[in-house]
Amino acid sequence: MKTIYCVEDDESIRELVIYALKNNGFEAKGFECADDLYNELQFKLPDLIVLDIMLPGEDGYAVLANIRRNNSTKDIPIVMLTAKTSEYDKVKGLDMGADDYISKPFGVMELISRVNAVLRRSIRLEDKQSLISIGNLCLDEKRRIVTVSEKEVNLTFKEFELLHYLLKNKNIVLSRDKIMSEVWETDFEGESRTVDVHIRTLRLKLGDAGKIIQTIRNVGYKIGG
Structure with missing residues (x-):
C-alpha cells in the first residue's frame, strides 16, 4: 500500500x-x-x-x-x-x-x-x-535479470554480481584483486583464478555480447562499449 x-x-x-x-x-x-x-x-x-x-x-x-x-x-x-x-x-x-x-x-x-x-x-x-544497457545486453538491477537481445540469460548469484560490478565501472580497468575484494568480499591472495573462471563462464553464457568483457593483460578486466 x-x-x-x-x-x-x-x-x-x-x-x-x-x-x-x-x-x-x-x-x-x-x-x-x-x-x-x-x-x-x-x-x-x-x-x-x-x-x-x-x-x-x-x-x-x-x-x-x-x-x-x-x-x-x-x-x-x-x-x-x-x-x-x-x-x-x-x-x-x-x-x-x-x-x-x-x-x-x-x-x-x-x-x-x-x-x-x-x-x-x-x-x-x-x-x-535500474537498467544498465550496452548494445543488446541489458541488466536490470531491481529485478536481477540479465537479457541479451531481450532473451533472459540464466546467471548464478556471483555471475550476476560480477557482471553488475563490471558494468557499473564501464571503461575502467579492474584488477583481479579489486574484483575479488568487491564481488567476493575477500582479498585472499591466490584466489584471483576464481575471477578468471567466472569471467570465462560469463562470456560463454552471454554469447556474442560477452565480447564487451575485455581482458587487460597482466592486470584484469574491463567492460568497453
Whole structure:
C-alpha cells in the first residue's frame, strides 16, 4: 500500500484529502505545518507528498526546497496545492522540483487522478534508472535479470554480481584483486583464478555480447562499449 503525506494547515481541506486518499486504497497521514512533516520524515518516508504552498511559518516553497536538498528525501514525488492561480506561481513550484500542482478549489477525483499519474511516472522512472544497457545486453538491477537481445540469460548469484560490478565501472580497468575484494568480499591472495573462471563462464553464457568483457593483460578486466 502506497503511503501519502498531506501538509495542509486548513483542517477541513486536510481531512478531505486524507479521507479521499484512504478511500482510494492509500495509507495517508496529515500534517499542519512543516515541522510536523519533518519530524515524521525521520521515521518513515512516504511514496508521495501533497504539499500546500500557504503554510504557517515555513511555506510550501521552502519545504519543497528542503526536501529536494536532502539526499534521503530528494526523490519523493510532490504535488503542490495552491490557492494562487497565476501562471508564475505554478511555474515556480514546477521549476523548484514539484511534480505537479492542483489549484484550489479542486475536486476529489481530480486529486486522486493527479496523484495516481505522478506515482505512475515515478515508478517508470525508477524502473528506467535500474537498467544498465550496452548494445543488446541489458541488466536490470531491481529485478536481477540479465537479457541479451531481450532473451533472459540464466546467471548464478556471483555471475550476476560480477557482471553488475563490471558494468557499473564501464571503461575502467579492474584488477583481479579489486574484483575479488568487491564481488567476493575477500582479498585472499591466490584466489584471483576464481575471477578468471567466472569471467570465462560469463562470456560463454552471454554469447556474442560477452565480447564487451575485455581482458587487460597482466592486470584484469574491463567492460568497453
